Amino acid sequence: MSATGYNFAYLDPQTKRMIRRALLKAVAIPGYQVPFGSREMPLPYGWGTGGIQVTASVLGRDDVLKVIDQGSDDTVNAVNIRRFFARTADVATTDRTAEATVIQTRHRIPEAPLAEGQIMVYQVPEPEPMRRLEPREAVTRTLHALADYGFMHVKLYEDIARYGHIATTYDYPVMVNGRYLMSPSPIPKFDNPKLHRSPALQLFGAGREKRVYAVPPYTRVESLDFEDHPFSVQRWDEPCALCGADDSFLDEVVLDDAGGRMFVCSDSEYCASRQHAGHTGPAHRAQRGSLAAARAGEVGIEQGKPVPASNDTASARLGRGPASS
């Protein structure tokens, strides 16, 4: 017990042991959803209780914790969760991706590459990738057991038939280690390639749905696609207005009610460290107060330039041969 009257990292040792056992099973069967006795936490279900329980179970006194929401360390929920652990576990916290040993996230993977020894903890609202196609848990568990993912392929195919392309932009389904279909949590599909053969241990916690699952380091993670419709990620026509990055996920910021807007890195730490290193974006080059004018056109990069992705981009061909991208 700590001075707060609660256990280290809030959960009692028996509960942590139960969750660690579930996590070990999850690591042993990559992508498989392991049921666990999720507890009520002092934060609401749907606000990261799964991630919090996973973090609480793996956190040690020497860990350095980073918490992000929407890529930023400073959004309210990230602040609140970081405060929770600073209070109940008294661990060091950081916003530097490279310094963190445990990174709890909602909706993003940091832009800076992860390293061996780091643990990513994802907050998962709906662990079942087929839930919107089949609401019954008894049925989806059977489909996983049989590796029968026809549902999802048909859904993606119907998108292509209707729109000419796959209309899923976040929580884009992935195959893990060639066996289990998995929800990567609602990260933008932009981040999906970062899951593939990541040197970090990736743990996923769904508190309300009482499931954990995992992607061990260097595991194959392939985004579903078709040979003639390969997986692709979002791109922007301009770089980050603040740091000039053209390889990061950008948030659109509305500046006024006259259509003025700019695009800035969603990963606030990545953006800040780039700016610290002397990188500037169009907003810096424009004079103060005329940000909107700085928007299109003046950007020093080629319009329509594809977002660079890892050479090892995960593009599943549904088992029909190697990627051709």
Next chain:
Amino acid sequence: MYVAVKGGETAILNAGTLLAQARRGDPAVSEVSVAQIAGQLRLGVARVMAEGSLYDEELAALALKQAAGDQVEAIFLLRAYRTTLPRFGYSQPLDTARMAVRRRISATFKELPGGQVLGPTYDYTQRLLDFSLLAGGEAPVVAEAAQPLPEHLPRGIDLLGEEGLIEPELPPPGDPAPADLSREPLSFPAGRATRLQNLARGDEGFLLALGYSTQRGYSHTHPFAGEIRMGEVALEVVPEELGFAIQIGEITVTECQMVNQFAGSSTTPPQFTRGYGLAFGEAERKTMAMALVDRALRCAELGEEPAAPAQQAEFVLSHSDNVEAGGFVQHLKLPHYVDFQSELELVRRMRAAIASAQPAQEQTA
């Protein structure tokens, strides 16, 4: 220079202080005490205990005070506290036939052994606002009954059992220990003990609506209120070192036994079936709704086609918990800029594609 929309730690702390101020209200009016809430808002406290799954009037009243009367928030507070408590063991099954009854009614028998006991009920009050309560009044004087109730009051519908008219209520083969939903995740198919556990801490409003739906044609089960009883029951545990049961206290519960028609099948002659409801405290509306839903959920076992929402176990059990539901519905308040940005980009691209009558093309990664 633009700074991304951020809710700093200071803003969170300030919001907390504002909340405390709003909860306290006008400082010129004296503060409500936890004892007052526990003593005078007992039905609100009972609901918090039942759905918070923790029988502690003082803590439930504290939660209600802290939640400014918001029941679902108070239930959440109590549940979050409950998680931190060590588990000593499990009690013996409650024997509600030996309840110290304060209320006991049956709608199926005009007269039954022990009689009908109305107890403290709103049922026959005329719902007129009592303006005398504005001033505060004297505590009423209650006349004592000429003779006490018998200690053992048999359950009304057990009388039907003697004739074989109602299905017997027997433990499942082997009498397995029931699952503990507060320790293990819900899995499907869920047995009746698990379902009842889920319903007992399920949201009253949700169960009420579902129970109501069964009366309006969405799985009609022809229910009669066989018996409803409320009172105090003894709580017994068997400590390992003693090996026999000792009473550790008593709790107030409400129990509802619904009697439902059943046409019978090729193997079973027509007989009445049961729906069961039980909750902490005085919780008649909740237990009646629970009993209706319990009976509806038994459709598979009784050979009825599951068609209505109240008959679908996954639908009912996965959505009954207001702590889970309240959290997830309200999580929509959290920032979703990244997902929304992704959708925005997609919709723009699709609109552009339509405008140029070209199929949308993405750059491949």
